[in-house]
Amino acid sequence: MDGSETIDNYASKLTVVTEGEWAGWSQYPGGDPFEDLAGPFYCREDGEGRRICAFKAEKKHMNGGMFMHGGCVMTFADFSLFWIAGDAIAGVRSVTATFNGEFVGSCGVGDIVECTGEVVKAGRSMVFLRGIISNASAGGEPMMSFSSVLKKTPRRT
Amino acid sequence: MDGSETIDNYASKLTVVTEGEWAGWSQYPGGDPFEDLAGPFYCREDGEGRRICAFKAEKKHMNGGMFMHGGCVMTFADFSLFWIAGDAIAGVRSVTATFNGEFVGSCGVGDIVECTGEVVKAGRSMVFLRGIISNASAGGEPMMSFSSVLKKTPRRT
Amino acid sequence: MDGSETIDNYASKLTVVTEGEWAGWSQYPGGDPFEDLAGPFYCREDGEGRRICAFKAEKKHMNGGMFMHGGCVMTFADFSLFWIAGDAIAGVRSVTATFNGEFVGSCGVGDIVECTGEVVKAGRSMVFLRGIISNASAGGEPMMSFSSVLKKTPRRT
Amino acid sequence: MDGSETIDNYASKLTVVTEGEWAGWSQYPGGDPFEDLAGPFYCREDGEGRRICAFKAEKKHMNGGMFMHGGCVMTFADFSLFWIAGDAIAGVRSVTATFNGEFVGSCGVGDIVECTGEVVKAGRSMVFLRGIISNASAGGEPMMSFSSVLKKTPRRT
Numbered sequence: 001m002d003g004s005e006t007i008d009n010y011a012s013k014l015t016v017v018t019e020g021e022w023a024g025w026s027q028y029p030g031g032d033p034f035e036d037l038a039g040p041f042y043c044r045e046d047g048e049g050r051r052i053c054a055f056k057a058e059k060k061h062m063n064g065g066m067f068m069h070g071g072c073v074m075t076f077a078d079f080s081l082f083w084i085a086g087d088a089i090a091g092v093r094s095v096t097a098t099f100n101g102e103f104v105g106s107c108g109v110g111d112i113v114e115c116t117g118e119v120v121k122a123g124r125s126m127v128f129l130r131g132i133i134s135n136a137s138a139g140g141e142p143m144m145s146f147s148s149v150l151k152k153t154p155r156r157t
Numbered sequence: 158m159d160g161s162e163t164i165d166n167y168a169s170k171l172t173v174v175t176e177g178e179w180a181g182w183s184q185y186p187g188g189d190p191f192e193d194l195a196g197p198f199y200c201r202e203d204g205e206g207r208r209i210c211a212f213k214a215e216k217k218h219m220n221g222g223m224f225m226h227g228g229c230v231m232t233f234a235d236f237s238l239f240w241i242a243g244d245a246i247a248g249v250r251s252v253t254a255t256f257n258g259e260f261v262g263s264c265g266v267g268d269i270v271e272c273t274g275e276v277v278k279a280g281r282s283m284v285f286l287r288g289i290i291s292n293a294s295a296g297g298e299p300m301m302s303f304s305s306v307l308k309k310t311p312r313r314t
Numbered sequence: 315m316d317g318s319e320t321i322d323n324y325a326s327k328l329t330v331v332t333e334g335e336w337a338g339w340s341q342y343p344g345g346d347p348f349e350d351l352a353g354p355f356y357c358r359e360d361g362e363g364r365r366i367c368a369f370k371a372e373k374k375h376m377n378g379g380m381f382m383h384g385g386c387v388m389t390f391a392d393f394s395l396f397w398i399a400g401d402a403i404a405g406v407r408s409v410t411a412t413f414n415g416e417f418v419g420s421c422g423v424g425d426i427v428e429c430t431g432e433v434v435k436a437g438r439s440m441v442f443l444r445g446i447i448s449n450a451s452a453g454g455e456p457m458m459s460f461s462s463v464l465k466k467t468p469r470r471t
Numbered sequence: 472m473d474g475s476e477t478i479d480n481y482a483s484k485l486t487v488v489t490e491g492e493w494a495g496w497s498q499y500p501g502g503d504p505f506e507d508l509a510g511p512f513y514c515r516e517d518g519e520g521r522r523i524c525a526f527k528a529e530k531k532h533m534n535g536g537m538f539m540h541g542g543c544v545m546t547f548a549d550f551s552l553f554w555i556a557g558d559a560i561a562g563v564r565s566v567t568a569t570f571n572g573e574f575v576g577s578c579g580v581g582d583i584v585e586c587t588g589e590v591v592k593a594g595r596s597m598v599f600l601r602g603i604i605s606n607a608s609a610g611g612e613p614m615m616s617f618s619s620v621l622k623k624t625p626r627r628t
Contacts, residue, residue, distance in 0.1 A: 022531065033219045034226035037194060062190045069191035070253040071232025078228040096227040097597065098569050098620060100257040100414040102442045102461055104435035120446070120459045121418035125596060126568065126622065128416045130459050132434070132445065145434045145444050145461055147416055149569060149620070254440065255412050255463060258616055259481040259599045261592035277603070277616045278575035282439060283411065283465065285573045287601065287616050289591070301603050302591045304573055304616055306412060306463070308440065347533045348540035351508060376504045383505035384567040385546025392541040410541040414571040 017042070038075045043083040053080040053115040054136070057107050067106040068113070068143070074101060076077035077133060077146050080115040084129055085150055092152045094129050097126070101146035111137040118147075129138070174199070182211070195232045200240040209239040210272040211293070214264050224263040225270070225300070231258060234290060234303050237272040241286055242307055245279035249309045254283070256301035268294040274303075282309050331356070339368070352389045357397040361453060367394040367429040368450070371421050381420040382427070382457070388415060390469035391460050394429035398443055400463055406466045411440070415460035425451040431460075439466050488513070496525070507545045510602045514554040523588035524551040524586040525607070528578050538577040539584070539614070543574060548604060548612075549616050551586035555600055556621055568597070572617035582608040596623050 014026040018121075025042035027108065028035070035041060041054045063069040063084060078096055107113060117131020126149050133144040171183040182199035185192070192198060195218075200210045212233060219225040235253055239246065264270060274288020283306050290301040328340040339356035342349070349355060352375075357367045369390060377383040392410055396403065421427060431445020444461040448454045485497040496513035499506070506512060509532075514524045524545060534540040549567055553560065578584060588602020601618040605611045 032221040032226065033217050034195075034229045035220075037217050038191075038198060038228060060190050060194050063192075064189040066449075069189065069232070070229070070235040070256065074231040074235070074256065075226070075228025075421045078226070078231070096260050098257075098259045099227065099231065100255075100461065100571055102255045102434070102463060103253050104437070109294045119405075120416070120456050123418070128418045128459060129462075141436050145442060147414065147444075147461060149416060149458055253574075257414055259569075259591070261594070261599045266551060277573070277613050280575070280594075285575045285616060287618075299591050301605065302599060302618055304571065304618060306573060346535040346540065347531050348509075348543045349534075351531050352505075352542060374504050374508050378503040383503065383546070384549040384570065385509060385542070386505045388545040388549070388570065389540070389542025392545070396512050405514075410574050412571075412573045413541065413545065414569075416569050 014063070015042075021056075034075070035079055038072060039079070041076055041079045042093050042139075043080075050088055050116060053083055055113055057109055057113055059109050062109060066108060067086045068108070068111075070103060073103070073113075073133060073144050074099065076113065076115060077101060077131070077148075078131075080131065081129055081148050081150060084115075084117040084131060085119060085127050087105065088119045088127045089150060089152060092154060094127070094150045094152050096148060097151040098149040099146065101144050103144055105135065105141050105143045107135040107138065107143060111135050113143065114140075115142065120147075126150070127152070171200075178213075191232070192236055195229060196236070198233055198236045200237070207273060208241050208243055210240055212270055214266055214268045214270055216266050219266060223265060225265070225268075227260060230260070230263075230270075230290060230301050231256065233270065233272060233307075234258060234288070237274065237288065237290075238286055238305050238307060241272075241274040241288060242276060242284050245276045245284045246307060246309065249311060251284070251307045251309050253305060254308040255288065255306040256303065257305070258301050261302055262292065262298050262300045264292040264295065264300060268292050269298065271297075275302075283307070284309070319333075319338060324432070328357075335370075348389070349393055352386060353393070355390055355393045357394070364430060365398050365400055367397055369427055371423055371425045371427055373423050376423060380422060382425075384417060387417070387420075387447060387458050388413065390427065390429060391445070391458065391462075394431065394445065394447075395443055395464060397463050398429075398431040398445060399433060399441050402433045402441045403464060403466060406468060408441070408464045408466050410462060411465040413460065413462040414462070415458050415459055419449065419455050419457045421449040421452065421457060425449050427457065428454075434461075440464070441466070485514075492527075494531060502536065505546070506550055510550070512547055512550045514551070521587060522555050522557055524528060524554055526584055528580055528582045530571060530580050530582055533580060537579060539579070539582075541574060544574070544577075544584075544604060544615050545570065547584065548602070548615065548619075551602065551604075552600055552619050552621060555586075555588040555602060556590060556598050559590045559598045560621060560623065563625060565598070565621045565623050567619060568622040569620040570617065571619070572615050576606065576612050576614045576617055578606040578609065578614060582606050585587065585611075591618075597621070598623070 128149040287304040441464040447458040604615040
């Protein structure tokens with residue numbers, strides 16, 4: 001879900017997990033090599049229609065100090081942006097234009113990491129978002145505050 | 158090289174590649190699980206003492222549109238920060254506190270991606286950097302402009 | 315309220331407006347030359363203890379197109395940071411270390427501009443905040459989403 | 472010079488100073504109320520065609536601690552963006568879409584503050600810049616590193 005396809009396209013490819021700890025969440029297997037490598041990342045709407053993403057921290061996500069690597073946190077954020085954007089980019093190919101994040105905490109192996117956020121402004125060509133990544137296994141302690149601009153890039157013919 | 162160890166520690170673990178296309182570059186195998194996954198990333202000083210990082214884009218680094226994933230670009234940037242910081246964080250454990258980037262271009266499989274940058278200010282507890290990631294296989298076309306704050310985190314006893 | 319004094323100091327200098335359209339709001343006259351120039355800016359807690367800042371857009375705040383100047387928006391944000399930070403910087407001299415903002419809307423002469431926000435993380439030496447500036451005269455339409463790091467700078471003796 | 476007019480328009484209004492310490496620099500008097508208030512700010516090309524902006528720090532630019540107010544620094548940066556962008560926005564109305572800055576130093580009354588920078592990428596609708604604000608009176612000590620996106624906004628009819 002990183003700027004590669006329209007939301008319509010990828011939404012049609014989302015697969016709902018039917019068993020195990022991620023039952024009820026959707027994933028996008030095989031669609032994005034770097035996310036296949038760094039993930040699996042999951043997304044869903046919660047009971048109140050709020051869009052949320054999550055994944056479980058494994059050893060492969062860590063840095064040498066066995067805290068989650070900053071690049072992993074930002075990769076998960078970049079994944080989450082396109083889910084949070086939702087209707088604002090529906091049917092339009094979009095790419096990440098800017099990303100700003102503050103690292104305010106971290107997590108370790110086994111923790112569940114979540115991302116929530118909102119569209120601040122959906123413009124004609126630019127969509128502005130912000131969000132929080134948190135450690136759900138530590139009472140929702142924040143890990144990162146971020147904001148981003150997605151740029152709609154209609155296919156030129 | 159993501160906030161996990163002092164520069165002194167990791168520098169002592171850097172291994173110089175002796176053959177193949179990366180001969181003369183250093184790498185840090187086995188030291189950082191997420192960089193082992195996303196890399197291999199390389200670093201060296203060029204002939205003029207300028208610190209540079211690089212890697213070769215593979216299919217695993219791509220998004221669904223077969224351009225480099227934004228999360229991969231930011232992971233490489235986060236790796237590069239600690240090499241670029243150099244003496245400013247020597248002997249002191251440091252972590253990424255903020256990261257800001259603008260995505261101005263991308264690259265495809267097989268391209269060589271480079272990162273250069275500089276320390277804007279080395280404070281007592283915060284080190285400010287900025288840099289450019291570029292596509293060396295496309296004449297140095299810029300892919301990302303970024304800035305960051307590293308926070309020195311002396312071990313508390 | 316821009317990094318010049320401890321919260322304790324400036325709080326003791328805040329003056330509550332007793333009449334006119336800003337009755338009940340506090341201001342800080344004479345304490346900060348650039349804010350005296352760009353303001354007056356006001357602050358208060360709303361009924362639910364949420365910290366809020368506001369001011370009225372005048373012609374002097376505009377750019378050549380008669381929309382609010384980006385520099386004015388950021389000056390108001392920088393003022394607001396220190397009010398929003400509240401207890402997180404109480405008694406400690408602090409300065410703005412980083413500021414990131416996305417301009418998502420603007421306003422014109424006569425509009426009431428508001429800022430709300432929250433402390434994402436109050437660390438030992440760094441305080442992380444985020445907020446929204448909005449046009450209260452246009453139903454709360456967002457003008458800017460921002461985030462910032464304040465650095466506590468204990469006086470060295 | 473803040474998003475209000477096309478470069479062609481404002482360039483035609485720039486006035487070259489003919490005497491005093493700013494002789495040879497251009498200014499834009501009367502064109503932009505907030506810059507008239509916060510300035511005067513000046514711009515020129517140096518001998519090598521590099522675009523540079525500058526102004527002299529007065530008491531009105533200070534915070535309560537008599538260092539330059541962060542809002543003043545960002546206002547000067549926002550002014551400078553449109554001069555640095557140069558040809559990249561010639562003839563097209565543009566606005567600041569994002570601004571990110573790290574405050575790495577400050578200055579006091581009487582110091583000459585300079586801004587230099589470059590266009591990282593001039594896209595069809597977005598122009599990416601970065602720059603450095605420095606204290607020329609202190610040997611060029613950096614005060615702020617910044618980056619920004621300008622959005623071209625062709626007039627809709």
